[in-house]
Amino acid sequence: MKVSTKWLNEYVKVDDIKPVDLGEKIERTAVEVDDVSRREDGQKKIVVGHILECVPHPNSDHLHICQVDVGEEEPYQIVCGAPNVKKGQNVIVALPNSWIAGHVKIKKGKMRGEISMGMICGLQEIGFPDKIVPEEFSDGIYVLPETAIPGDSIFDYLGMNEDVIDIDITPNRGDMLSMRGVAYEVAAIYNRNVKFPTPQVQEDADLHIEDYLTLDATSNDLVSPYKVRMVKNVKVKPSPLWLQRRLWNAGIKPVNNVVDVTNYVLMDYGQPIEAYDFDKLKDKEIKIRYASNGEKLTTINEDKIELKESDVVVTVNDEPISLAGIIGGQETSVTEMTQNVVLCAAKYNPSLVRKTARRENIHSESSQRFERGINIQTIQEAIDYAVMLVSDLCEGDIISDTLEINQEQEKNVNIEITSERINKVLGTSLCDEEIIDIFERLGFKTSKDELGTLIVNVPSRRWDIQIPADLIEEVARIYGYDNIPTILPIMPLTEGHYTKSQKIIRSARKLLESSGLTQAISYGLTTETKAKRFMLAESETTQLDFPMSSDHTTLRMNLISGLLDDVAYNQARKVNNVALYEQGRVFIRNKDQERPEDIEYIAGALSGLFHEATWHDDKKVVDFYLVKGIVQHLLNSLGITQNISYIATDEFEEMHPGRTAKIFINNEFIGLIGEVHPNLLKELKIKTTYIFELDLQKIIELPKDNEIYIPISKYPEIKRDMALLVPNNITNEQIVKTIKKNGGQYLVDVKLFDLYQGKNIDDGFKSLAYTLVYSDNSGTLNDEKVNDAFNKVTDKLKEELNIKVR
Known part of the structure; x- marks a missing residue:
């Protein structure tokens, strides 16, 4: 919101306050101030010039030689290349040794052999942005009114000597999106009075608006209230310079006197005004309703949009003529040919305006005000002021009365x-x-x-x-x-501590980092396809109504997809050895749930080498068993040491069917581990990658084994090795489980130290070798006890698993 201090001073006295001080006071008290500026700053010696003569340049097909009266005894000769330069115009002239916008100095010089004493300027060249320059002057010089006096400084004519405070309005202070709202605020800050002019409407008593138009709305929830007034016999033309100055300094482009009045009232009252060409309304009933899917509207910006049933439109003859509260339609817009004008003021449903503006990506000055609030107290006054100005500037006749529906009472x-x-x-x-x-x-x-x-x-x-x-x-x-005095609060102190869940989550992160993984943080939003991958539980997708991009449309239901994107990002930049983990929440929703439930997960993705070769260690390539070891270390360190099982599976289409396992604890499914499917690796353009994903919430809730300190035994251990001929369908987990179950009270450890398949081993079999460690803390073991326990183990292996002891 750009606030001209000259305009503001008409409502509350501020001319005795330095603009910089006023801006600082507003920022300290109300809202943020982005800038305090004056357009003339840095420019000088720019005056009004009158073109006495304009002839083509003899050495150019587009330049003109102009004799310009700049208030001196003799006219200045200036060469100008603007296509719209003509004799008799009052123009903007930068004199020799003047400074224009961009810190550009204008000097006396020659152009194609002809002397040029300065420059005839367009608005852009003296600091006006393209977006506020009137269309007729956008590609040429600006023409001043006939009343402009040659030699006068241009700064006052164009309002360039006005100080403008650019304030950044917060969503809760929509009342300050108007000059009057800012005036109220400044008056309160400085304890001063405000004074506002009251519009005096001179109506044609013989004409009544009910004879021209009718109103209807399908629901009070769409608009409340909606007011319509009308002015006949208008003459549409450029606005007077005072009005253009006001709009320029407010950052708005002048269009014509009718449209400029609506924008002026918008900035003054904060009340958007819709203007329609009455003669273009096919039916004389204005109706506000929801749009139908597929309806079309061409906006005043010539954009063609396809409407949705959630959009609110203003219609005539059941055809949309504007997107309510956002932008008008081209078909009924006011042009130079318009003779009768319909003006409308309303208070639309802010939620509906906001949703439509975001969906269509059309954010206008009007939509901004409807979204943040409208002062119902001044709607009637604003539309009265608008018809008064249209009547004065367009020489029109105001039709009596205001047509209105859904009138809402002021509520203090x-x-x-x-x-x-x-x-x-x-x-x-x-x-x-x-x-x-x-x-x-x-x-x-x-x-x-x-x-x-x-x-x-x-x-x-x-x-x-x-x-x-x-x-x-x-x-x-x-x-x-x-x-306000600075006083420390007095309150009882309580010692802060982490909850049980927080402790486990932090421990899990530290354990993975100590294992060599690096933490990654991914977006909680992804695509629907990626959200449905690697799912540990059935869930419905949760879509955003208004996503910021096509890559962030759906709440994630796994962490792996984000980690694979990170792996792809690194490998695309020649970082081939990647070991990442992420701890975060996924969002699971059942069919009967409106809102998803957020659940703590932890996951990892590893690719390439886990560590490279050194002078004393060989390189270590990431494989299934490395990742399984990391997961086992994580679970054991969190206090889960028993009843952990890994069951091979081919249920996940994103995973390699022969190198994937489901993880169970006490027969409850808690995670997934394995190699990513080659087809998905090819799609993501990454190398062989192993992943794991665990439902950390379930792990937090599971009972944990307490760590018990056991002193190191003072007595020697006894070790026994066994070599087994094992069918391929028997797993190491089954063997270890059987050994521990039957090993007796002195068995303290079981280690697999050899695996062999090949020569001298029958097909369908493998050779496994184990070391069994026995110890007694109360005394020295003898061979007889150990042998009995060892023999019991071998007998059970033969009996239960059909294993041969070699």
Whole structure:
């Protein structure tokens, strides 16, 4: 919101305050200020010139030689290449040794052999952005009114000597999206009075709007209220310079006197005004309704949009003529041929406007105000002011009365609060009179009952204030944040600590990092295809209604997809050895759930070498058993040491069918481990990659084995080795489980130290060798006890697993 201090001064006295100081005060008290500027800064010697003569340049097919009266005794000869330069025009002239925008110095010189005493300028060359330059002058010089006096400084004519404060309005302060709203705020800050002109509408008593138009709305939820007025016999033409100056300094492009009036009222009152060419309305009933899927609308910007059933449109003859509260349609727009104008003011449903604006990616000055709130108190006054200005500037006749539907009454809010409460929150010692004075400066009528409670009447223009806490904030900022004493709060201290879940989550991260993995953080949003991969539980997808991009449309249901993207990113940059993990939440939703449940997961992805060769160690290539060891170490360190099983599976189409296993704890499925399918590796353009993913929430909830300190035995261990001929269908896990079950009380460890398949081993068999370690903390073991226990193990292996002891 760009605020001209000259315009603001018409409503509240600020000409005695330096603009920089005013901007700083607004920033300290109300909202952020982006900039305080004056367009003339850095420019000089730019004046009004009158073209006395304009002839073609003899040595150019596009240049002209102009004799220009710049208020001196003799005219200046200036060479100009603008296509619209003509004799008799009043133009902008940069004199020799002048400075224009961009710190460009204009000197006397020659162009194609002809002397040029300066430059005839377009608006862009003296600092006006392209977006606010009128279309007719966008590719040429700007032509001033006939009343401009040659030699006068151009800065006053174009409003370049006005200070403009660019304020950044927060969503809760939509009331400041208008000059009048800013005036109220500045008046409260400096304890000054505001004065606003009241429109005086001269209507044609013989003409009544009911004879021309009717109104209808399919629901009060769409718009409330909607007001229509009409002006006949208008003459559409460029706006007077005073109005163009106002719009330029507000950052708006002048179009014509009707459209400029609607934009002027928008900036003045914060009330968007819709303007239609009455003679282009095929039917005389204006209706506000939801759009139908597939309906088309061509906007005033010539964009063709396809409407959805959630969009709200203004229609005539059941055909959309504008996207309500956002942008008008081209078919009924006001042009130079318009003779009768319909003006509409409304308060649309802010939620519907916001959704449509975001979906269609059309964000206008109007939609911004409807989204943040409209002052219902001034809707009628704003449309009256608009028809008055249209009548004055377009020489039209105002038709009597206002056509309206869904009239909504002004609703002031009464809030009760006490001085004690305000002082307790702010740490101040303000008395009732000081607090009441602050409320009165804000325009809030305040009374006090017999119990000392303050009853504050908040006008509808401050719709952001609804509860006592809002009033406390108003007192704080008007009183001055710098004036509030700095006092440390007095409260009982409690020792902070992590919850059980937080401790396990942090331990899991540290364990994986100590194992050599690096933490990665991925987006919680992904594509629907990636969200459905590697799922540990059945779930419905959760889609965003208004995604920011096509790559972030769906809440993730796994962590692996994000990690694989990270692997692809690294390998595309020649980082081939990757070991990453991520701990985060996935979002699981059942069919009968409206909102998903967020669940803690932990996952890893490894590719290439786990570590490279050194002078004393061989390189270690990532494989299934390396990843399994990391997972086993993680689970064991978290206190889960028993009943962990890995069952081969081919259920996951994203995984290699022969190198993938499901992980179970106490027969409960908690995760997945294995190699990514070659087809998916090819799609992602990555090398062989192994992954694991665990439901960390289930792991947190599982019972844990407590670590018990056991002193190192003072007595020697006894070891026994066994070599087994094992069928291929028997797993190491089955063998170890049988050994531990039957090994007796002195068996303390079982280690697999050899695996062999090949020569001298029958097909369908493998040779496994184990070391069994026996120890007794209470005394020295003898061979007889160990041999008995060892023999029992071998007998059970033969009996239960059909294994031959070699």
